[in-house]
Amino acid sequence: MNIPRTSYPRVVIIGGGFAGISLAKKLGKKEVQAVLIDKHNYHTFQPLLYQVSTGGLEPDSIAYPIRKIVKDYPNFYFRMANVEAIDTENKSVCTDIGDLAYDHLVIATGSKTNFFGNSEIEKHSMVMKTIPESLNLRSLILENFEQAILTSDLADRNALMNFVIVGAGPTGVELAGALAEIKKGILPKDYPDLDIRRMKINLVQSSDRVLPAMSEVASEKAEDYLQKLGVDVWKNLRVTTYDGDWVQTNGAVNFKTATVIWSAGVKGATIPGVDGEELITRGNRILVNEFNQVKGFDDIYALGDIAAMQSDEYPSGHPMMAQPAIQQGKHLGKNLIRKIEGKEMKPFSYFDKGSMATIGRNKAVVDLPKFKFQGVFAWFVWMFVHLFFLIGFRNRLVVFINWVYNYIRFDREARLIIRPYKKRKHMSSQ
Amino acid sequence: MNIPRTSYPRVVIIGGGFAGISLAKKLGKKEVQAVLIDKHNYHTFQPLLYQVSTGGLEPDSIAYPIRKIVKDYPNFYFRMANVEAIDTENKSVCTDIGDLAYDHLVIATGSKTNFFGNSEIEKHSMVMKTIPESLNLRSLILENFEQAILTSDLADRNALMNFVIVGAGPTGVELAGALAEIKKGILPKDYPDLDIRRMKINLVQSSDRVLPAMSEVASEKAEDYLQKLGVDVWKNLRVTTYDGDWVQTNGAVNFKTATVIWSAGVKGATIPGVDGEELITRGNRILVNEFNQVKGFDDIYALGDIAAMQSDEYPSGHPMMAQPAIQQGKHLGKNLIRKIEGKEMKPFSYFDKGSMATIGRNKAVVDLPKFKFQGVFAWFVWMFVHLFFLIGFRNRLVVFINWVYNYIRFDREARLIIRPYKKRKHMSSQ
Numbered sequence: 001m002n003i004p005r006t007s008y009p010r011v012v013i014i015g016g017g018f019a020g021i022s023l024a025k026k027l028g029k030k031e032v033q034a035v036l037i038d039k040h041n042y043h044t045f046q047p048l049l050y051q052v053s054t055g056g057l058e059p060d061s062i063a064y065p066i067r068k069i070v071k072d073y074p075n076f077y078f079r080m081a082n083v084e085a086i087d088t089e090n091k092s093v094c095t096d097i098g099d100l101a102y103d104h105l106v107i108a109t110g111s112k113t114n115f116f117g118n119s120e121i122e123k124h125s126m127v128m129k130t131i132p133e134s135l136n137l138r139s140l141i142l143e144n145f146e147q148a149i150l151t152s153d154l155a156d157r158n159a160l161m162n163f164v165i166v167g168a169g170p171t172g173v174e175l176a177g178a179l180a181e182i183k184k185g186i187l188p189k190d191y192p193d194l195d196i197r198r199m200k201i202n203l204v205q206s207s208d209r210v211l212p213a214m215s216e217v218a219s220e221k222a223e224d225y226l227q228k229l230g231v232d233v234w235k236n237l238r239v240t241t242y243d244g245d246w247v248q249t250n251g252a253v254n255f256k257t258a259t260v261i262w263s264a265g266v267k268g269a270t271i272p273g274v275d276g277e278e279l280i281t282r283g284n285r286i287l288v289n290e291f292n293q294v295k296g297f298d299d300i301y302a303l304g305d306i307a308a309m310q311s312d313e314y315p316s317g318h319p320m321m322a323q324p325a326i327q328q329g330k331h332l333g334k335n336l337i338r339k340i341e342g343k344e345m346k347p348f349s350y351f352d353k354g355s356m357a358t359i360g361r362n363k364a365v366v367d368l369p370k371f372k373f374q375g376v377f378a379w380f381v382w383m384f385v386h387l388f389f390l391i392g393f394r395n396r397l398v399v400f401i402n403w404v405y406n407y408i409r410f411d412r413e414a415r416l417i418i419r420p421y422k423k424r425k426h427m428s429s430q
Numbered sequence: 431m432n433i434p435r436t437s438y439p440r441v442v443i444i445g446g447g448f449a450g451i452s453l454a455k456k457l458g459k460k461e462v463q464a465v466l467i468d469k470h471n472y473h474t475f476q477p478l479l480y481q482v483s484t485g486g487l488e489p490d491s492i493a494y495p496i497r498k499i500v501k502d503y504p505n506f507y508f509r510m511a512n513v514e515a516i517d518t519e520n521k522s523v524c525t526d527i528g529d530l531a532y533d534h535l536v537i538a539t540g541s542k543t544n545f546f547g548n549s550e551i552e553k554h555s556m557v558m559k560t561i562p563e564s565l566n567l568r569s570l571i572l573e574n575f576e577q578a579i580l581t582s583d584l585a586d587r588n589a590l591m592n593f594v595i596v597g598a599g600p601t602g603v604e605l606a607g608a609l610a611e612i613k614k615g616i617l618p619k620d621y622p623d624l625d626i627r628r629m630k631i632n633l634v635q636s637s638d639r640v641l642p643a644m645s646e647v648a649s650e651k652a653e654d655y656l657q658k659l660g661v662d663v664w665k666n667l668r669v670t671t672y673d674g675d676w677v678q679t680n681g682a683v684n685f686k687t688a689t690v691i692w693s694a695g696v697k698g699a700t701i702p703g704v705d706g707e708e709l710i711t712r713g714n715r716i717l718v719n720e721f722n723q724v725k726g727f728d729d730i731y732a733l734g735d736i737a738a739m740q741s742d743e744y745p746s747g748h749p750m751m752a753q754p755a756i757q758q759g760k761h762l763g764k765n766l767i768r769k770i771e772g773k774e775m776k777p778f779s780y781f782d783k784g785s786m787a788t789i790g791r792n793k794a795v796v797d798l799p800k801f802k803f804q805g806v807f808a809w810f811v812w813m814f815v816h817l818f819f820l821i822g823f824r825n826r827l828v829v830f831i832n833w834v835y836n837y838i839r840f841d842r843e844a845r846l847i848i849r850p851y852k853k854r855k856h857m858s859s860q
């Protein structure tokens with residue numbers, strides 16, 4: 001990888017998400033040689049991917065060049081690579097651009113979509129964990145309507161306008177809400193020759209409430225908002241399979257649809273070499289101690305979604321979201337310096353800032369540790385918080401302008417099929 | 431295509447570029463049934479594609495949804511399709527989504543890259559006529575530097591940092607200038623472990639001056655600007671072939687490079703059925719009379735780049751750029767209404783508003799019919815004119831903000847490899 005060895009200890013960070021970047025910022029100007037590896041050359045602000053999929057934001061304004069983040073750090077290296085394995089024997093990371101020795105290794109690979117072993121669902125459904133995936137979904141949604149115009153078969157047309165979102169966590173709820181707003185504000189004007197009332201947005205949740213990780217009141221309010229927006233919420237319903245045509249469930253209802261978006265679960269993105277049975281717990285996460293050290297290793301750490309730091313308060317680890325990743329990244333930054341300086345590391349303690357989700361314009365739910373609120377104010381809080389955590393002044397400004405514009409104009413102008421997702425079938429002429 | 435026949439005559443427009451959109455706006459609220467066909471669901475503002483390729487602008491802010499442009503037109507239909515042929519016998523357009531009968535047909539398919547029959551250059555070089563092509567180039571440029579870091583072979587590394595732009599028209603000149611500014615302002619910070627001085631930007635022009643379509647003074651000034659920016663300008667040099675490794679020329683110099691951008695020429699994007707020898711003239715353009723009527727057809731018209739309206743002033747047709755396309759589109763709009771109302775059509779006359787090109791910050795050249803100027807003021811004029819012709823308030827605002835930001839910060843933040851263009855080769859570890 002053309003990275004010279006120096007007198008500084010080398011810290012290799014795998015993953016440029018919230019955890020990896022927070023750690024990088026702490027180590028940047030310290031006396032360590034840090035190497036950040038990511039398969040993309042940019043950091044992705046995942047909480048807003050659903051707005052890319054629904055044409056509300058440009059992909060480029062929720063992505064930020066990693067090299068720009070680290071450019072002022074004297075001993076910092078970035079490499080764009082896929083990590084294939086970790087050789088803990090020889091303390092080396094194996095990637096598609098070669099191997100790299102480490103003194104300290106930090107695994108911040110985050111999470112990936114969990115299909116719970118259902119390969120048929122995996123084959124036919126869309127996911128939304130990366131920008132390319134979100135753009136594929138954006139293309140598919142629009143291609144479906146372009147195709148719906150052309151087909152004279154009513155069942156086919158309805159299937160093209162039928163959207164099934166599996167999983168009512170924040171991603172599923174926010175996507176369902178955004179689709180409902182497009183249905184109301186944009187599609188009837190864009191497709192006057194389609195009966196958009198036939199468009200259906202189904203949100204399927206296996207448990208008895210949406211946003212199960214949030215408070216009861218948030219769940220109730222969110223479901224109320226979704227219903228007001230015209231989303232069909234299906235609770236206590238489990239999707240068993242999808243063959244690209246029909247969604248089968250464990251209930252009485254099945255769905256004929258061209259589009260299934262799978263947001264029913266994530267699992268840790270483990271790497272061969274540090275994925276031994278004794279290390280892995282629920283959700284395919286790596287067991288770590290209170291210093292984020294991987295069980296049984298003194299020099300390997302795991303952060304964020306991939307790390308399960310079990311405690312009495314969080315028996316199965318912290319929630320898989322941005323805040324624990326950011327806080328663990330910052331904390332490990334300080335701890336690594338301490339360790340390198342021969343000092344004691346300090347245990348991590350998570351400060352729960354709460355959680356939130358937006359359903360649509362003026363409709364959001366916020367759970368703070370002390371109190372919970374919903375509605376317009378919650379919506380403004382949601383926007384402010386997301387702008388705050390976006391990286392980069394330009395990104396913040398462009399996102400803000402898009403939000404103001406979309407709000408005033410009830411519009412979403414990035415409804416572009418830049419790269420078609422599917423080849424449209426031949427249609428009979430008329 | 432599910433388009434009902436009405437009592438209104440049907441005008442089919444092929445192509446949603448400057449010409450097609452200008453025409454559409456004229457016909458939108460008139461008593462005709464207009465059908466616009468384009469292979470994309472958006473209009474592309476081609477003059478700014480080079481800024482997408484060089485990370486200065488998001489692709490979405492130079493694209494505009496065609497359905498949004500036409501949504502208020504009562505008798506207007508848009509179809510996303512590839513036109514495969516025109517059946518002039520039966521007055522029908524054949525597409526990949528079926529056939530469509532027309533009463534009046536308007537061909538506004540614009541131009542495509544002209545490799546002058548050199549299939550090897552076509553196979554190995556990059557072009558920049560569409561947004562996907564521009565994004566591919568953006569990815570390739572960045573991937574080249576990521577790869578250059580990894581290779582220890584100096585010749586390979588230099589080839590990865592060597593850019594050969596063939597053709598010094600506006601596209602070639604503007605791209606060369608933008609690359610030179612990235613070399614100066616961004617790459618040294620992004621790639622501290624590369625010697626960016628080794629990066630070369632070669633602009634190859636077969637004739638004796640850059641911007642040959644503009645005035646002598648513009649050419650001289652533009653070349654002067656390019657040289658100041660560190661671009662190697664090669665005049666009277668013709669690229670004969672490129673095998674993906676070496677560029678061969680008719681001169682003493684050859685280039686070892688990983689990237690050739692071909693902007694040496696365009697040709698009309700003709701469609702089978704209206705491409706008979708007697709119709710086609712220089713540059714593969716369709717001969718039209720002063721009403722934009724295709725030679726020998728009363729009901730088929732051609733507009734913009736694809737149309738060659740020969741006159742004493744323009745013996746080989748109007749220049750292949752935005753202005754003639756826009757003016758012909760508007761004019762034909764009025765003429766078609768006249769014709770349908772049984773009135774005489776009026777001959778088109780081109781109002782030359784001049785031409786301009788930007789080389790870099792504060793560096794542009796403007797040729798107006800009356801007078802010519804260069805430098806800072808020209809640069810502001812260039813920006814104002816391009817903002818003015820961009821479609822959509824949001825696009826203008828976002829582009830403007832990006833320009834202000836890039837100007838103040840000497841930055842270009844869209845340096846993102848969203849979709850890698852090439853698989854990077856395996857590199858030896860180190």
